[in-house]
Amino acid sequence: MDNNIDQSSAPLQRSSSISSSTSSSSYRDFAFDLLNKAVVKGNKVVESKPGSKRAFAINTASSLFEKGVEKYSASSSNPRHGRNGSIELTDEQISHIESMADSADAEKRPKSNHFADKLIEKLLKSMLPPDIPEREVFEKRLNDPERNKRPGLSITILTSNVKQLAGKMTEFFALQYEVLNIIAWKQPSKTISALVLYTAVCVWPHLVLAYPLLFILFGILIPGYVYRHPMRNPQLVKVKKRGQSLFGFLFDTPETSIVEDLINDDYLREDAEVASSTYSISDEMSETAISASQVTTSEQDSTAENGGKQERAKHRKSQMALLINLRDFQNLTTDVLQAVNQGEKFYYETAGFKDERLSTFIFYGVLIATFALLFVGRFVPWRLIFIQAGWVGAILCHPKCKQFIVESHKARKVNAAVQKVKEADSVPEIVIDEIDRALQQFDRNDIIVDDNPEVRIVEIYELQIKSILKQSWSFYRYSTTIYDKNNKARIAGKRPSGVDHLSKVYPPNDWKFDFGLVNKWNLDTEPEKFLRDRSLNQSLFIIKKEEKDGWIYDNMEDVVHSDIIYEFRRRRLYRECYRYGRPPKQPSNY
Structure with a gap:
């Protein structure tokens, strides 16, 4: 039941x-x-x-x-x-x-x-x-x-990806700081070594291909093998430094390099912070390693404790490196943006003919330099020039050269001020103004960039409408189309695009009308020539010979009045417009 x-x-x-x-x-x-x-x-x-x-x-x-x-x-x-819960x-x-x-990894x-x-x-x-x-x-x-x-x-x-990239850019930032230190003579031995290598490349250009191979050999492969198969290093006893180095008098100076004054202070501050943080972490790691090396077999607890310290030190080092790399990555992107902005400024302003006189001067200079390099370049001792330029640039970056550069700059300013005072005492103020005006006039006439404007003809059609039951014509609108019987907008019963007054007709973009002739439109009095030049279907239009106003009428023959109620006539108006030059290109802002 x-x-x-x-x-x-x-x-x-x-x-x-x-x-x-x-x-x-x-x-x-x-x-x-x-x-x-x-x-x-x-x-x-x-x-x-x-x-x-x-x-x-x-x-x-x-x-x-x-x-x-x-x-x-x-x-x-x-x-x-299904009924039993299975999937059909x-x-x-x-x-x-x-x-x-x-698997999912087999085919993505x-x-x-x-x-x-x-x-x-x-x-x-x-x-x-x-x-x-x-x-x-x-x-x-x-x-x-x-x-x-x-x-x-x-x-x-x-x-x-940004986090991983910032964590893996330690070597890149280390290379960046190392290059700055070499240029600023922080480590004179490395600077001289770099100059010797640069000189060798200038003398034997094929070394450009040999240097990367040497780096792979001695910087990657051999250290990798030594790490897998460590060599027996003799324990050397550290001794204190005695006396002065051979070239110490050349490098020992309280002055800093002029490169450090040109570089942003944030770089130098971060460089010091990176060095101090790395030094503290390496000290902790070395102390941990020393304590671990002194462990005996009877001290297992202390071994575990030292192992924990070593792991904590590694973790702290990785976290510190990540934070420092993130800050360096932020500053690197800032520098990249500044470099891009400078490049855009040169591209859109200096080389974009915003100042046409300056851009024209640069154009002629680059053109002359290009022809000189192409036809005279093979007779120039380029190796000697590059070697001298590299050594002179490195010597100017030396800290002891900074005082000479600063003193020469100050002396130039003092001489300019003295010369200005002498001119003020000897020449009246009115004469100075005339001289400046003459110099400015000569400066403007140095390069002439006053080109003739480009001239084009713009046209518009005045449309008038009349009912087939009336005899008077009335204004319809000003349009850019001739609005004949085959026009799609007319067939659909729509008004053509246009305006109701000539003052609302504007020139195309980057073009201008003559300001002295605001509404000076010319009338085309030769409609037959216009239809013939434009290859228009003349069977759609009628031109009355007795009229001199240039009207072009619709051909109403063979037209059923029930289909077309209104008749149109039009005439062509035209005038000149000018373009003196488009505005300079602007960078895109995202």
């Missing part, structure tokens, strides 16, 4: 669960339809107002919605569960599972449908006009198959 009751109640429970799942799926489908309608409506708004802030916001929201729709579609297409798979899904790799499929890529693609279509060349560049980069094989944009991966 109980079994019968249980069996009869089971279908009722199953039917109630089916009805609840059906209602939930219907609500889900209803929300899904609303979401699709919202996305379609948003895309229409974007198409109607491209490039606006509203279009940017709608693009971002629609990308999020589309991502949710894709996830919902993927979840709705998942296999359903199709033959296609089973064959796909069999063809999959054994690229994610070409990343959210960031989709968002960038939608922004590219809505924000950038289709006629600019930058759009093609962005589309090429976005659709690059090699780029699509790489992972998409991820803040987690980006942060992890």
Whole structure:
């Protein structure tokens, strides 16, 4: 009896669960339809107002919605569960599972449908006009198959890469500080060695290829072998320094190099901090190593304690190196940005003809230098010049040369001030102004960059309209199109693009009208020649010989009046516009 009751109640429970799942799926489908309608409506708004802030916001929201729709579609297409809880798979899904790799690392499929890529693609279509060349560049980069094989944009991966890069740049920053120390004569022996190597490269240029091989041999391979198979190093007894070195009188000076004055103080401060932190950590490591070497077999507890100290010292060293590298990495990016800004300043201002006289002077100088190098360069002793330039530059960076450079700079300033006072005492002030004015006039006439402006003709059409039932013409608008019977806007019943007054007609970008003739438009009184030169269909127009105003009428022959109610006539107006030079290029600000 109980079994019968249980069996009869089971279908009722199953039917109630089916009805609840059906209602939930219907609500889900209803929300899904609303979401699709919202996305379609948003895309229409974007198409109607491209490039606006509203279009940017709608693009971002629609990308999020589309991502949710894709996830919902993927979840709705998942296999359903059977009666006993098992998953019912199709033959296609089973064959796909069999063809999959054994592990995730065996075959990594690229994610070409990343959210960031989709968002960038939608922004590219809505924000950038289709006629600019930058759009093609962005589309090429976005659709690059090699780029699509790489992972998409991820803040987690980006942060992890920056952290790992900062932790692995210790050797790079050590090399940076070492180069600065060599240039500033902090270690004279290394500076002289670098000068000798530089001289050898200038004399025998093939050493440029030999130096990297020597570094690989003696800097990487041999130390690696010695580390694996350590040699027996004799224990040398340290002795104190006695007397003065052979060339100590050349290097012992309280002065600093002029390079240290040119370099930012942050570098020198960080260099000292790096040295002090490295020294303290190495001391702790050496003390730990010494204490560990003195351990006997009976002191196992002290051995474990020293091992813990050694591990803590290593951990502290790695954390300290990471912090120092992060700060150096930050300053390195700052220096890179400053260098990029200086390069942009040269590219967009100095070499971009913002100051046309200076840019023209640089152009002639570079042109003359190029021809001189091409035709006279083989007769110049370049080796001797480079050797002398390298040694002279290094000697000028020596600390003892700093005082001579500073004194010569001060003497030059004093001589300039004395000369100015003498000129003020001997020449009246009015004469000085005349001399300065003459010098400025000569300076301006040194290089003439006053080119003639570029002249072009711009045209516009004055349209007038008349009903077929009337005889009087009325003004319609000024337009850039001739608005004939085959015009698409006219066939669709739309007004042509244009303005209602000539004062609202502006020249093209970077062009200007003559300021003395604001609304001086010329009338084209030869409409036949205009139609012939433009290869227009003359059967669409009628030109009345008795009129001298240049009107071109619509040809209303063989036209059903029910189709065309209005007749148009137009005449061509033109004037000159000038371009004296486009504004200089500006760097892009991201």
